[in-house]
Amino acid sequence: ETGVTQSPTHLIKTRGQQVTLRCSSQSGHNTVSWYQQALGQGPQFIFQYYREEENGRGNFPPRFSGLQFPNYSSELNVNALELDDSALYLCASRPGGAPNTGELFFGEGSRLTVL
């Protein structure tokens, strides 16, 4: 069974640029969510996708957008990068359909640095 994988693991961008982060969910999981973890903070919910549709969003501006593909992999796109976007971005998956117990399976994250 393959776990959640994310790419790239590290990247550096400059202010104003755009970035795309990718995630392959765990086998059999059709629900994917993205979290931002700033230094010294806990993960903060960005949004969730279920069967290719966004079905939940946290308090993040529209320049944070996402996609989920038919194979349940996902992308997080951030436009017009700001210095405060520097963080670890975590992708998490869980099997949809079953009762939501809150148990998520996280990837290792993508560390984004904005200069």
Added chain:
Amino acid sequence: DQQVKQNSPSLSVQEGRISILNCDYTNSMFDYFLWYKKYPAEGPTFLISISSIKDKNEDGRFTVFLNKSAKHLSLHIVPSQPGDSAVYFCAGGGSSGSARQLTFGSGTQLTVLP
């Protein structure tokens, strides 16, 4: 508005002793609470959970206690082992409204000294 708070950023415990990590919450809509453990350069991994209708859940060395009236939960690790050294996050979640997605605390760095 921090719905989940972990007021101790760090905790050091001697190997073999009990570790107690604390968490407070404000959102009454949480149906369940979870603890996640995170090692450096790894994603958080699920450790243990508790339903809001329970006051205790035990799994091996790990026990979570929930006090709903105080809106407080704690994680007890007995006995503590050096491999338990990690950042521990508590989180709350539910099925409706603002609780629909997991809300995490800021974490507590546990160091178990050999």
